Amino acid sequence: MNNVSSNSQAPRAGRPRSESARLAILDAAADLALAESRVPTVDAVAARAGVSRTTIYKWWPSASAVLAEGLLERFHESIEFDDSLPVRDALTLQVGALVRLLRETPAGALLRQLLAAAASDERLANALLERWMDPRRERAAHHLARGVAQGELRADVDVELVVDALFAPVYHRLVWGHAPLDSDLAGQVCDLVWPAISAR
Template identity: 70%
Template sequence: MNSGSVGRGRPRSVERRRAILDAAAELALGSQTLPTMDAIATRAGVSRTTLYKWWPSSAAVLLEGLLERFHASIEFDDDLPVRAALTAQVDALVHLLRDTPAGRLLRQLMSASITDAATATALLDQWMEPRRHAAIHHLERGMTIGEIRPGTDTALVVDALFAPAYHRLIWGHAPLDDDLAEHVCALVWPAITT
């Protein structure tokens, strides 16, 4: 709430917040299941009461840590050609999901999203939509310069580009290959170019 403003009473401890976010991430990465509030508190060396004061659930703790750690992970380069820019975005996601903790954390958060509407809203608004919007931006740029066919269903194209990566993250039926982004873009490209 008032993390930034200088309030009246004792200021919130940034160290404890850090310790909590880190503990949550470490616990989540070492397990298939969401950490419990209890386990996070113990690991962070903090009382359970403090956790419940600032977060409603362990998923909320995890999400805040994820967003803070990967907020700058959206590729956004208007100097690149449209196809290269889109490929770079999908490629960044593929590597994020495969090679960083974000993949494992997102898996658990997506699981939590299904049973917890608050997590679902937060994850959609703060993780998914910014990335979708960045991709749509390039598609609209492509339509402006006449490279992408006008009238293209950008929402659909974005899903076609990104869904396979999330799909493989969730189901694990096929690997997140290095060339997945390139191949997915190649698959969609002929249908959307003029």
């Protein structure tokens, strides 16, 4: 499996970061946030991880950015599904894992807070895209490309648009709360999308 969370993020300028320090900081941010259902302060993360504030600010622009990456690291299994699975199954499982994560763990409330704050904080918006959204999108795009290569999906499929269509209902319901994050939402979304992209 590809370790998206470890390899896809380039560190900020400065000395190469210690992997052990990085993991300690990400664990601290996730632990504090999940326990308290709110974004922790940089001071709290630094104290729990046993590092300085300066160390954190060398590598991340804010506590929210640390948390975005920390949540991905903590729940990374929710984006990794083996290529031996049929493409439709892999996509349904990935969307379903996100639904369960947001519905059944404190990560849902935390991500809602981060998305709300990102509306007025460009750095946080970029951090969420790079450290939470993009790794998930990349894995879904990988499975879609696999489907095209295998002749299961149309060759002219707009992969980026399909990824939007797969995940948008989940985030829309999370943010607005107009409808529940039902256990069968992933299946319903894929049932809706699949006829438009299938080569058969």
